[in-house]
Amino acid sequence: MVYGLAHLGKSLFWYSSEILFAYFLTEYVGLSASRMGMVLAAGFLVSALIDIAMGVGLRRWLAAPGSASRMQLLGAVLCSVALALVFLGAMIPAEARFLYALGAGVTFRFAFAAYDIPQNALMALATRDADSRFRVASTRIWFSGAATLIVAAAVGPVIGMRGNAGGSWLLLGLTGLFALVAISSAWLLFRLLGDAEAVVTPKQHPSPRGSSLPADFWWLLFVMFVTSMFTPAFSKLEPYYATYVLRSAWWGGIVILLMATGIFAGQPLWVHLCRRMSFGAVMLIAAVTQIVALLVFWLTGASAPAIAAAAAFAFGLGNGGVGMVQWAAFSASVTRLGPDRAGLSYGLFAATGKAALAAGGLLLAAALVRVDLRGTDGLDLITVMMAISLAGAISCVIAAIGLHAWAGRAGTRVPL
Template identity: 45%
Template sequence: MAAATPSAPVARPSQAAAKVKASRTRQKSFRETGGVSVLGRRDRWSTTAVYGAAHYGKSLFWYGGEVLFAFFLTEVAGLTPAHMAGVLAIGFLISAIFDLQAGRILFRRSAGMRRAAGLQSLGAIFSGVALVGVVATALLPFPMRVGWALTTGVLFRLAFAVYDVSQTSLMANATAEVEARSRVAVTRIFASGLGNLSVAVVVGPLIAAERRGGGGVILIALALIAALIAITTAILLNRRLRGPTDTADLHVQSPLKRSGLGLAALWPLFAMMVLMMLGPSLFQKLEPYFATRAFASSTTGGALIIAAAAGVCCGQPLWLMIFPPSRRIALFTVSALLQAAGAVVFLLAPFDAPIAFIAGAWLFGLGNGGLGMAKWASFSDWASRLPAHRQGLAFAIFSALAKITLALGVLIVAAAIHPGVTPEGLRGFMAAGPVLTSIGMIILARRAAPRETGDTLASETMGASPPRTS
């Protein structure tokens, strides 16, 4: 007698509903992208370039906040370090909460590529308006400044949460292969470096203008320019991604996600985000303060910040050529060692040799850019394995952790810039963060980097056939 074939287990109603929802979101993703990458394609760099331009616009806001917000509030607007820390920390924490809420909305609405593109353009518009309000703080009577800076800062963080989470989620829901996500990550970090470089270029003139009492007016003009760039590029990205899909794409099929991977599997990347937003970010926030205290020339101080930003940009083409996805662990390790080496050079440089400080800052930026590329490429690889309706939530948690860590960072900055601090003390703070972060990144690298390459990252979570349509 033939052995009886065991019957398949009957799914419970909740499981069946989850499977139906996951199936619908996979079909939506497949219809929107044609089953292949829209971003990161070798044969269509123009779309990826538009994404890079939009990320450059967003980076002007991000690095403006990273490098200049604290310096602006204390040195231009005249707030005490304690008030500065309160304004920025509250803004970051509220932004983190809103990041999570935005992720929950994306989770419920199963937002795909086109919806995310629309949300990031709306976020850019409101962020630009709020940013101009923040920098207008310096023009108000002093008793009004703390309240105004807090209110406009919170509004900026709320709008930026929508802008950031929706645009960043495109790394997963507008790509279908590991190689495409690596190209998008390189484009993203290169654009970030350009944004950082653009902000760094104005630091020297801003320091000089503030010494003459005109820093506030310059910052308002710069905020208007940054807002115009960010809004324009975000709208261009929205138009590009919401336009009709090339019909040639519809004949290409690739594996789609299954729903077996949970958010808990992304914990090494979440830990990496905390490390990167604490150590290297401390270096960047303290750069303007160190430049004003250590160097009489505003040009030298500006060159120091420019060098770190230039280092981020310089490495991006090399990382993509030398370290394919299969060598992601090596990229993490080499980049971490370069970042730590740059911090050590910066720490040991003699004050009568500014070129040594500049070299250390450049080396720090080179390693930091490599770590950023590896971190974002790995995270988007893992997030792409999640069910489509959970990808927005994953990126929201990633962004929220960054904001919470930055809130802690501004408290450290407030403690570090007390009136009695010396340039030696400041650079000690600046160097310690990147060195400790590099150690942590090397430890986490094996767990964070995808273990498989190609069109499938793990056969147990990918490999479903394209959905059938009637």
């Protein structure tokens, strides 16, 4: 539970960037879509390098729960300051906003890496068996969904206050509340684990290196890449969908709130299935759920907001299942490598996601440049939302089949 609360604090920052940054940069700061893409991509690419550097350079700090929890507390403080700097961007003189946004964005990504990697490593360092990793992974996704719900609740007011100076103060006020949650929960986790040693032990054989890493490790890196590059398009474009298609801050808020609800509401189901089926099979079910939901959204999103909201809930449901499997399976893989590889493994995992998010940001910017937001009754925007996210869901189907096949050949008792 304490880990879940700490993850809630971190996720409030993450989903603030995932859901609000693109919209904030274009509608509040006044950047063009192409410059918005440059800001997002630069931040993610720098963050990817930082993730790998931290995984290597701070290996000793990331080999035991106590030191890792201390580092994530420091990251929580740094991240709180950095997010406030980002949202001050709308108050900077117009001619300096692009360079300021670049600098503030990179600062935020650096601070988030110090917060993110040690907290992720605790999934392997502080769990004893597969069932405990199921519970921690599910708890993590549940609180991620709760964070998405909290941030999504701000979407309507942020859209409604577009063009009003009060919108920036609203975002800064939210940052203060998020900082309180983040720092206090990180401190609780540090108090719980401050003197703890790693409960996982190295295998009797040397940790595999390079190409000798197991196939599931690489499959899960692939999952991280595709879910980071394609899946976030739905939530990032949702504020535009609310503004230019629904033309309703209320319905826009309902759609994204139901998507967030789906992420955590399905966690008991996914844990139940993971105890009875392979990880690959559960991921397949979750990815197919996403595909069906996206197709329904595409067919009804412009004309039937209630059905679109239901489809968003189903998309969130599948998204939560893929995320739960992804993190539980990766933690199992890292555990087999031993605690000395935890920092580097999670650094590589996070860096893969950040590089994919950079690519996704550029893809999103390129799509927005070509979309007439005010024309064709919003059909172009809905098609972009569906198509990019659909690419991620289809890729997860392929990865799920690969994970299931690998587990059968490896004969492992850990369900992958």
